[in-house]
Amino acid sequence: MITAVRKPMEEIIACVSPYDRILLVGCNECVSVCSAGGRKEVALLSSALQMHFLKQGKTIEIREMTLERQCDPEYVEELVNYMDGADAVLSMACGCGVQTIAARFREKPVFPAVNTTFMGASERQGVWSERCQGCGDCVLGITGGICPIARCSKRLLNGPCGGSTKGKCEIDANVDCAWQLIWDRLKALGLEKRIEDVIEAKDWRTSRDGGPRKIVREDLAS
Amino acid sequence: MNFKKKLSAGEFVVLAEMNTPKGVDISELVTNARRLKDRVDAVVIPDMDNGVMRMSALGGGALLRREGLETIAHIYGRDKNRMALQGDVLAAYVLGIPHLLAVPAEPMANGDHREAGTVDDLGEIDILKMIRSLCEGVDMAGFELKGAPELTVGCAMSPVADDSQLAQEVETLSRKVDAGAQYVVTSPVFDLEAYGRIVDALKPLRVPLVANVFLLKNVGMARYISIHDPGSRISEDMIRRIRKAPDREAECIRMAGEAAAELKNMVQGVKITTLGWEHRLPDILSSAGM
Numbered sequence: 409m410i411t412a413v414r415k416p417m418e419e420i421i422a423c424v425s426p427y428d429r430i431l432l433v434g435c436n437e438c439v440s441v442c443s444a445g446g447r448k449e450v451a452l453l454s455s456a457l458q459m460h461f462l463k464q465g466k467t468i469e470i471r472e473m474t475l476e477r478q479c480d481p482e483y484v485e486e487l488v489n490y491m492d493g494a495d496a497v498l499s500m501a502c503g504c505g506v507q508t509i510a511a512r513f514r515e516k517p518v519f520p521a522v523n524t525t526f527m528g529a530s531e532r533q534g535v536w537s538e539r540c541q542g543c544g545d546c547v548l549g550i551t552g553g554i555c556p557i558a559r560c561s562k563r564l565l566n567g568p569c570g571g572s573t574k575g576k577c578e579i580d581a582n583v584d585c586a587w588q589l590i591w592d593r594l595k596a597l598g599l600e601k602r603i604e605d606v607i608e609a610k611d612w613r614t615s616r617d618g619g620p621r622k623i624v625r626e627d628l629a630s
Numbered sequence: 631m632n633f634k635k636k637l638s639a640g641e642f643v644v645l646a647e648m649n650t651p652k653g654v655d656i657s658e659l660v661t662n663a664r665r666l667k668d669r670v671d672a673v674v675i676p677d678m679d680n681g682v683m684r685m686s687a688l689g690g691g692a693l694l695r696r697e698g699l700e701t702i703a704h705i706y707g708r709d710k711n712r713m714a715l716q717g718d719v720l721a722a723y724v725l726g727i728p729h730l731l732a733v734p735a736e737p738m739a740n741g742d743h744r745e746a747g748t749v750d751d752l753g754e755i756d757i758l759k760m761i762r763s764l765c766e767g768v769d770m771a772g773f774e775l776k777g778a779p780e781l782t783v784g785c786a787m788s789p790v791a792d793d794s795q796l797a798q799e800v801e802t803l804s805r806k807v808d809a810g811a812q813y814v815v816t817s818p819v820f821d822l823e824a825y826g827r828i829v830d831a832l833k834p835l836r837v838p839l840v841a842n843v844f845l846l847k848n849v850g851m852a853r854y855i856s857i858h859d860p861g862s863r864i865s866e867d868m869i870r871r872i873r874k875a876p877d878r879e880a881e882c883i884r885m886a887g888e889a890a891a892e893l894k895n896m897v898q899g900v901k902i903t904t905l906g907w908e909h910r911l912p913d914i915l916s917s918a919g920m
Contacts, residue, residue, distance in 0.1 A: 611745035618739055 681741020887917020
């Protein structure tokens with residue numbers, strides 16, 4: 409899922425303070441799962457903003473909405489009847505959702521209330537870790553199901569480096585060495601010989617390095 | 631008088647662009663450079679020009695410095711992060727390259743190492759600010775330097791197709807000047823009348839302008855640029871002039887020389903770009919009376 413964390417209150421307040429009527433929009437997908445921008449977080453942020461502005465002696469009108477998916481134009485269309493009553497939109501979705509609203513309602517200022525952080529997985533309750541950088545050319549099949557691009561601090565394709573100590577990375581003793589994990593996993597699979605294969609320098613064109621990416625499915629595109 | 635002094639004294643400067651080799655055979659570069667000695671104020675060395683892997687501008691600059699030429703090295707952010715760029719700026723100064731030109735980089739997708747990763751840690755404005763900071767003795771992390779470089783820094787203007795793009799570019803250039811650019815190298819000039827309007831629009835920047843005289847080498851090249859870069863304003867007359875000339879190569883040289891000579895009355899300098907025809911630079915200069 410795409411993970412996010414709420415922006416500091418001061419930053420959100422600075423964005424919305426010039427406006428009297430705010431449309432606060434959450435998303436029921438990834439940000440809801442990682443408790444950053446779902447219905448519950450929308451309600452909490454709305455209350456926090458109301459309280460802040462009340463203390464300042466300012467009345468602010470906040471309408472709360474949580475869409476099924478903010479990154480889909482069909483769902484964003486549901487906002488059309490509420491836009492006239494809003495001076496600005498505060499979105500609690502990932503950057504994809506914020507941009508979908510901004511593209512549809514060009515005349516309204518749209519502000520992000522969360523920082524989109526990474527594509528990750530849930531480790532345990534309340535803990536998410538980065539697992540994928542969307543490089544566009546997955547190597548998990550040869551690295552034992554552990555991604556060196558997302559999980560090795562140096563993105564090494566032929567690790568480990570000299571900074572791996574007792575399975576941990578030199579950047580932080582709490583960070584696992586991805587290449588130790590890869591070694592352990594390949595060993596468990598009886599594929600440890602694979603570590604001797606040199607992975608060629610990566611072709612980054614499929615990643616962000618080749619410019620903004622797009623998927624066009626001819627069989628589905630309208 | 632050196633490049634920096636001429637620039638600040640308002641005197642006309644002549645620059646020539648020379649690419650480094652793709653390899654370590656420097657004979658052609660050195661031979662061509664020697665022929666320019668005392669004829670140009672500085673040689674501009676692009677870095678991986680057009681996204682093609684070559685010897686670095688730092689290496690080329692240091693080499694030509696050894697040959698007694700002043701050099702201006704390109705600097706951009708596609709291939710290096712702020713650590714590497716700052717290291718290069720310091721190295722440039724001690725290697726005798728006192729001038730840098732912050733330029734936009736060709737997208738990796740258009741170069742010859744398309745699979746390479748891009749860095750883009752700093753943009754042109756960030757680079758200009760970084761150089762200014764180093765010249766003031768402080769790096770980007772706020773640490774004091776043991777000895778600060780003294781550098782002349784220029785910036786590049788992107789080609790503009792119409793007035794609205796020009797207005798946008800003037801705004802961008804104004805931010806570059808605020809960030810420390812001491813002069814502007816403008817986009818290639820093919821239509822002097824249109825260029826006059828660009829010069830007028832750039833006057834409020836109050837920094838010297840150096841026009842890019844771009845050598846059209848043949849009809850095909852002229853046609854290609856006129857189609858793919860509408861802002862170039864290469865006229866049918868220009869293309870016809872090359873096509874009808876008994877010696878097309880000589881005509882191309884003459885046209886570049888004429889443009890350089892006329893630009894002397896419009897701006898404070900010219901940079902002659904030949905894209906591989908560096909051996910013809912002396913002929914262009916002669917044709918321009920320079």
